[in-house]
Amino acid sequence: MAQGVERWVLAGTDYVYPRTTNKILETYLRDKGVAEADIMINYTPFGHSDWQTIVSDVKKFGSAGKKTAVVSTINGDANVPFYKELANQGIKAEDIPVVAFSVGEEELAGIDTAPLVGHLAAWNYFMSGTSPENEEFIKKWQTFTKNPKRVTNDPMEAHYIGFNMWVKAVEKAGTTDPDAVIDSIVGVAVPNLTGGLSAMMPNHHITKPVLIGEVQADGQFETVWETPGLVVGDAWSDFLPGSKDLISDWRKPMSCGNFNTATGKCGGQGS
Amino acid sequence: MRLYLMRIAFALLVLLTLPGLSQAQSGDLAAGIQALGDGSFDDRAKAIEALAATGDPTVAPALQALSDGDLYTKPDGTVVIGRGGGNGLLLFDPLNGEQVGDVGSRAVKKVRVNNNLRRALRSALGGLTLRSPDPEVRRSAAEATFKARDPGMIDLVDRALETETDEDIRQILAEAKAAAILNSPADEAEKIAATVVLVERGDRDALSLLKGARSGAEGELKAALDKAIAGIEQELQLWGALQNVWYGLSLGSVLLLAAFGLAITFGVMGVINMAHGEMVMLGAYTTYVVQDIIRTSAPGLFDYSLLIALPLAFLVSGSVGVGIERGVIRFLYGRPLETLLATWGISLILQQAVRTIFGPTNQEVGAPEFMSGAFQLGQLTITNNRLWIIVFSLLVMGVLMLVLRKTSFGLQMRAVTQNRAMASSMGIRTPWVDAMTFGLGSGIAGIAGVALSQIDNVSPNLGQSYIIDSFMVVVFGGVGNLWGTLVGAMTLGIANKFLEPYAGAVLAKIFVLVFIILFIQKRPRGLFAQKGRAVES
Numbered sequence: 001m002a003q004g005v006e007r008w009v010l011a012g013t014d015y016v017y018p019r020t021t022n023k024i025l026e027t028y029l030r031d032k033g034v035a036e037a038d039i040m041i042n043y044t045p046f047g048h049s050d051w052q053t054i055v056s057d058v059k060k061f062g063s064a065g066k067k068t069a070v071v072s073t074i075n076g077d078a079n080v081p082f083y084k085e086l087a088n089q090g091i092k093a094e095d096i097p098v099v100a101f102s103v104g105e106e107e108l109a110g111i112d113t114a115p116l117v118g119h120l121a122a123w124n125y126f127m128s129g130t131s132p133e134n135e136e137f138i139k140k141w142q143t144f145t146k147n148p149k150r151v152t153n154d155p156m157e158a159h160y161i162g163f164n165m166w167v168k169a170v171e172k173a174g175t176t177d178p179d180a181v182i183d184s185i186v187g188v189a190v191p192n193l194t195g196g197l198s199a200m201m202p203n204h205h206i207t208k209p210v211l212i213g214e215v216q217a218d219g220q221f222e223t224v225w226e227t228p229g230l231v232v233g234d235a236w237s238d239f240l241p242g243s244k245d246l247i248s249d250w251r252k253p254m255s256c257g258n259f260n261t262a263t264g265k266c267g268g269q270g271s
Numbered sequence: 272m273r274l275y276l277m278r279i280a281f282a283l284l285v286l287l288t289l290p291g292l293s294q295a296q297s298g299d300l301a302a303g304i305q306a307l308g309d310g311s312f313d314d315r316a317k318a319i320e321a322l323a324a325t326g327d328p329t330v331a332p333a334l335q336a337l338s339d340g341d342l343y344t345k346p347d348g349t350v351v352i353g354r355g356g357g358n359g360l361l362l363f364d365p366l367n368g369e370q371v372g373d374v375g376s377r378a379v380k381k382v383r384v385n386n387n388l389r390r391a392l393r394s395a396l397g398g399l400t401l402r403s404p405d406p407e408v409r410r411s412a413a414e415a416t417f418k419a420r421d422p423g424m425i426d427l428v429d430r431a432l433e434t435e436t437d438e439d440i441r442q443i444l445a446e447a448k449a450a451a452i453l454n455s456p457a458d459e460a461e462k463i464a465a466t467v468v469l470v471e472r473g474d475r476d477a478l479s480l481l482k483g484a485r486s487g488a489e490g491e492l493k494a495a496l497d498k499a500i501a502g503i504e505q506e507l508q509l510w511g512a513l514q515n516v517w518y519g520l521s522l523g524s525v526l527l528l529a530a531f532g533l534a535i536t537f538g539v540m541g542v543i544n545m546a547h548g549e550m551v552m553l554g555a556y557t558t559y560v561v562q563d564i565i566r567t568s569a570p571g572l573f574d575y576s577l578l579i580a581l582p583l584a585f586l587v588s589g590s591v592g593v594g595i596e597r598g599v600i601r602f603l604y605g606r607p608l609e610t611l612l613a614t615w616g617i618s619l620i621l622q623q624a625v626r627t628i629f630g631p632t633n634q635e636v637g638a639p640e641f642m643s644g645a646f647q648l649g650q651l652t653i654t655n656n657r658l659w660i661i662v663f664s665l666l667v668m669g670v671l672m673l674v675l676r677k678t679s680f681g682l683q684m685r686a687v688t689q690n691r692a693m694a695s696s697m698g699i700r701t702p703w704v705d706a707m708t709f710g711l712g713s714g715i716a717g718i719a720g721v722a723l724s725q726i727d728n729v730s731p732n733l734g735q736s737y738i739i740d741s742f743m744v745v746v747f748g749g750v751g752n753l754w755g756t757l758v759g760a761m762t763l764g765i766a767n768k769f770l771e772p773y774a775g776a777v778l779a780k781i782f783v784l785v786f787i788i789l790f791i792q793k794r795p796r797g798l799f800a801q802k803g804r805a806v807e808s
């Protein structure tokens with residue numbers, strides 16, 4: 001938005017995560033006054049490898065005289081042929097940038113990223129972070145995999161945080177009994193790899209920084225934007241009619257993942 | 272002759288004036304370049320504009336370096352150009368290009384750019400290099416100016432038009448000027464003239480520009496713009512249909528390549544080979560290994576890596592195929608269900624083996640120079656790798672036809688498949704022919720893997736995504752008939768690509784599947800059914 005983008009392509013793999021994300025995004029964009037004609041939504045099967053039509057559709061959509069960007073929730077292997085096709089058809093990040101929600105260092109490892117410099121990705125962690133914890137972690141990981149070129153990515157950081165939190169919660173509870181650990185884990189804070197403390201919230205989501213990175217020619221991301229502080233994870237989107245009224249709080253006595261504030265009951269989308 | 276003299280005179284004039292200019296301005300330029308390294312993105316965008324406004328080509332290397340991510344700041348704040356080499360980075364002065372240092376890569380800080388800055392850089396560089404001596408540089412500069420649509424550049428473009436001699440570049444410059452005029456507060460008549468120039472260009476960029484201009488237009492200009500937009504759109508629609516055919520052919524050729532091997536193992540021998548996809552994958556991994564070796568030991572050969580990989584992939588997949596036939600399938604002839612399960616198991620073993628050796632992640636297979644990029648045919652963007660894959664699939668088909676029709680091995684193969692007992696009593700070693708046929712089919716699949724490594728992931732799962740499609744093509748085209756495979760693959764490819772824009776990729780695939788199910792009900796033997804006694808038995 002800050003870059004003056006007026007037309008949006010929401011492209012995703014055809015399953016629940018991209019469909020929900022795009023629903024949230026669409027409602028959000030419409031709230032911000034983007035017209036329906038300026039949003040194009042496209043889904044593809046898992047492992048889709050022939051992107052010619054879709055990339056040329058994006059090109060066509062982008063030639064309406066308004067600045068266009070692609071938000072990609074394309075998952076896994078389908079990304080490599082997608083980015084290859086973008087590069088081949090000459091779509092540069094300066095003209096139509098692609099913001100990806102699920103492309104990390106590991107996915108980029110299979111492509112020549114030189115033609116993709118400038119495309120963006122949103123994550124909570126990038127391997128290029130310079131905190132001492134991160135450098136330590138990368139060193140350990142590369143020794144463990146016996147591969148000095150092996151990359152790290154955001155899901156790995158999530159496990160690093162998650163495991164350390166569990167360890168702390170077990171220490172606090174003094175037992176590995178799951179129920180006791182669940183009670184003690186709320187409020188536990190451990191260092192994350194971006195150089196801050198991540199804490200467990202009552203809704204069982206944790207606080208993390210949100211980063212936007214730019215693809216570099218060496219397959220790494222360079223952080224170009226970050227939230228000033230940590231962001232508290234929200235269990236239910238405020239932008240969707242079905243989940244607007246839901247909150248999650250696992251502390252006693254509520255202990256409910258989908259408490260409906262409108263009906264006052266635990267148990268989902270009561271409306 | 273007169274032109275020649277004029278050029279000499281002009282060159283002398285430039286030589287005479289340049290030193291004077293640089294004396295006076297080099298101070299300003301150095302300050303301008305310092306400003307690139309510091310401040311917010313917006314500040315630096317202004318610095319770029321200021322440098323572009325000087326119109327002095329000596330700042331172009333620094334701007335180019337910034338756009339390539341080669342500009343660094345030293346701890347004391349001086350801006351330098353850094354290139355890999357020496358102890359890490361060799362540092363150069365951004366203005367005169369002299370080497371000023373040799374440091375580790377952590378001693379300097381990279382100047383960050385974002386997409387807004389890249390855009391600004393592109394148009395600035397376009398303006399600065401419009402009169403470069405190299406026609407290719409001038410061409411891309413003209414294209415960049417066209418994309419910039421900056422009214423402030425009209426003067427620069429006019430000056431470039433005065434000296435430009437190449438007709439094509441003049442055309443682009445004229446279009447760039449028209450684009451700038453449409454974006455400027457020029458009067459109506461001038462803008463209408465600009466519209467006419469842009470209609471001639473007739474591509475998506477022009478359309479985008481005209482559509483952008485329409486929002487603020489009135490009266491006659493609006494009418495002219497509307498007409499121009501309608502004209503371009505109509506023409507693009509025609510090209511759109513052509514583009515669908517092209518995409519269809521390209522998808523068809525990929526299917527064809529993947530299906531050839533199966534057309535032999537399944538079509539000719541009747542073996543339901545679920546490990547077919549893994550033969551393709553082995554071919555792709557062979558390409559990766561070949562490229563990896565070439566990268567480390569003989570980088571000069573990189574452009575030939577695919578050519579080197581082709582025979583190797585054929586050998587690797589072919590010998591694995593022979594091994595599978597000799598070790599497993601030959602005990603299972605005439606028992607399709609067991610063959611299916613056994614080959615399915617083999618496919619899992621092969622996948623896991625590759626995963627263990629190479630790891631679960633995608634491997635990078637580079638594209639040789641002649642296969643990367645694209646060219647423009649009218650309004651059609653043709654990507655080189657797709658073009659080569661179409662050519663390659665037809666070549667493979669031709670060679671395969673020759674082997675089957677013109678060699679004694681092909682003759683024996685057909686004899687064995689038509690009547691095994693008779694062929695055997697004629698002295699043909701049927702087990703040997705079986706093994707070779709299966710090897711040929713697998714080897715062809717390996718070759719397909721070399722081509723597919725250019726457009727798909729090289730990962731252990733590569734084969735899985737092609738096995739269903741391959742069976743579809745072979746069954747649809749008619750078992751045991753290569754022409755049927757060709758027609759089947761192309762039909763499915765084109766049908767898929769015409770459905771995709773309307774129905775979306777997911778539905779298009781479903782429609783094609785439903786169509787094939789219905790088709791098989793009507794014609795169980797496919798498009799080109801084989802006739803004769805062998806088929807009936």
